[in-house]
Amino acid sequence: MTKTAWVFPGQGSQEPGMGIDLSELPLAQDRFRLAEEILGWSVLEACQEDSDKLNRTLYTQPCLYVVESILADLLLEKGNTPYLVAGHSLGEYVALYAARVFDFETGLGLVKHRAELMDGASEGIMVALMKFDRQQLEKLIEQTPDVVIANDNSPAQVVISGKPEAVQEVSTQIKAKRAVPLKVSGAFHSPLIAEVAAQFQEVLDAVAFADAQFPVLSNVEPLPTVEAAILKNRLQRQMTGSVRWREISMQLPVEGIEQVVEIGPGKVLTGLIKRMCPDLILQNIGSAKDFSA
Missing domain, CATH: 3.30.70.250 (Malonyl-CoA ACP transacylase, ACP-binding)
Structure with a gap:
């Protein structure tokens, strides 16, 4: 069996109209409905509106989390499973959800708080x-x-x-x-948002993590683990720590990965991986039509 990694893009990959073609699927309908209850606004509406709104951190991060997690669940529903997972910045939350470290609602609650705090980080x-x-x-x-x-x-x-x-x-x-x-509100992934990270720490501390069903390569420490305590510690450090995507990419062939599937809008991550690991098979799942392909 081909060893496959699932990777999830982060902020910057959002596209107007993303997720709209999923709205006719029962699984997606349930998730969009649940997301609206948690967020207090509609992900589908935000994805259909002008790019200025979708590009605002407050909306970008929850929208990406919801759309990417639906795509991951559709893959799992069809019997596909990864050998390991990784996500770029916000994408790490989807990777942890796909590995069942926490459920959909818990992950979206974390992302909602993260987006609100980062949206208000005006320095840098x-x-x-x-x-x-x-x-x-x-x-x-x-x-x-x-x-x-x-x-x-x-x-x-x-x-x-x-x-x-x-x-x-x-x-x-x-x-x-x-x-x-970059059109961002602050100096993300730097010590300048330490105060924001400390506020988020209180939210994260209250959440229980389970051991991952698949190994996760984390942004701040690109080595695979399934241990809940380690994954939580790494996520705690992520907001002020560097996203070490170059090292994550180079680690994939070391782990025996032969194929990488980017789950989410755009082809940013597979584009980066292609240049660093040209021998890997690359695939993108960004919409409902990609499943038939």
Whole structure:
């Protein structure tokens, strides 16, 4: 049997109209209804509205969680199971749900609180860098206070996060092909949101985690585990810690993975993995029509 990893994208992969074609399926109808009870607003309506609303953290994160978890459940319902799972930032919550570390309602409750807190984090900025000198970047980061590598996505793509003046200083000094400011409310995955992370910690502490049914590669520690206590500790560190997606990707062939299925809108993660692990079979499940394919 082919060893398959399921990976779940995070904020930035959202697309207007995502999840709409799922709305005719009974399983999805139940989830959308339950999500509206928990959130107090409709995921389907948010996904159909203008991109400005969908791109706001408050709506983006719950919408991605709901749509991706429905897609994962449809795969499981059809008898598909992964060898291991991983998710990029917000996607890690879907990975934990798919591995049955917590139920749908618990996961959405966590994501709701996370989105509300992060939406209100107004300090700091984030900038994506493409095709840069890594040695130079690491030296600049080391020399510049209040800026960190927030997302280490691939050898050729990272996101830096921190105080505006620090991020701008690094962005102007680094030799990079492109530097793109991200439309986010704060310096996510950096020490600047430590206060927000502390508030979220109180919410997370109250939630019981179960051992995972499939190993999970976590953002802050890209090594597989099924142990509930370890997974919870890693998630506690995720909000201020770096997303180590480059290392997660490189770990996949080490674990014997032969195929990767990206579950969610877009093809961001499979695009990154393709460049780092060209021998892996890649597939995308982003809508109902992808199941027939």
